[in-house]
Amino acid sequence: MTALQAVATALRGLPRGVVSLVYPPTCAGCGSATADPGAFCPSCWSSLRLIEEPVCQRYGTPFALDLGVGPLVSPRAIAEPPVFGRARAVALYDAVARRIVHRLKYEDRLDLAGVMARMMAASGRTLIAEAECLVPVPLHRGRLWRRRFNQSALLARAIAASAGRPCVATALVRVRATRSQVGLSRAARAENLSGAFRVTAAEQHRIRGRRVLLVDDVMTTGATGNAAARALLRGGATSVNLLTFALVGDPAG
Known part of the structure; x- marks a missing residue:
């Protein structure tokens, strides 16, 4: 089963439930009327650019061409290996993925978290x-107060529930309010986030010696x-992988 088929299968059979009473069925991308929720x-x-193999085994960036056999690693992953294992x-x-993310984060369409989580569970199985x-x-407490919810926590809880895995939503905290990453270079983004995360002492036992899957909505530069992965590893995690809904960037060369 290809990633495209897996995602399509994951989208079928979404429960109607209470969400249908609050929001009439609409397209998760543009909001136009549809027959089924989600x-x-x-x-x-047709416009959603789903990521298919072959991909860089570290960053998950798709290759423009199928380069043949064996695990593939992009030039960027060789030059700048990430702290996390795989993404x-x-x-x-x-445009479509951006609209979905923005509707969840800025239009309070919390019902879309279930749609996104199902697709992420298929792609990141x-x-x-x-x-x-x-x-x-995590979000910094100031941003969480303004937004009222953490979209990454919604996604992580939904994925964990469907997979029968624990979601340790309070293990990692953002201890420093960082400036917006929009418009920053890759180096500036890394500097902006230096020391921004920490594993709480009270929750450290829940990740110590465990393989952790970090969940976020979008990966831009990594x-x-x-x-976040560096903080988790320092807190005792044995490994950290990363699963997101969307990935910024063009296919790898």
Whole structure:
């Protein structure tokens, strides 16, 4: 089963439940009317750039061409190996994926977390199978107060519930309020996030000696994933992989 088929299968049979009473069925991408909750209209589905093999085994970036046999590693992964082991994502962060993420984060469409989590569970099934617990990338308490929810925690809890894995949502905290990453260079992003995360002493026993799957909505340069993974490894995790909904960047060469 290809990643595209797995994602399509994951989208079928979403429960209608209370969400259908609050939000009439609409396209997860553009908000136009659809027959079923969590479905995509034909235009959004055909425009969503789902990530398929072959991909860089470290960053999860798709290759523009199939380069043949064996595990593939992009030039970037060789030059700048990430702190986390492997990253996987559902789709490239193009117009449709961006709209889905923005509707969840800024339009309070919390019902979309279930749709996104199902797609992430399909794309990241290998990483989930290896994980012993899931940890969301946290927001600083000031930003959490303004937004009222952490989208990464919503995704992590939904994925963990479907996979039968524990979600340790409070193990990792953001101890420093960082400036927005928008517009920053890769080096500036890494500097901005240096020392921003810490594993809490009270929760350290829940990740010590465990294989952790870190969950976030979007990976841009990997700076957030690196900073969070570094804190988790220092806190005692044996390994850290990263699963996101979207990935910024063009296919690897």
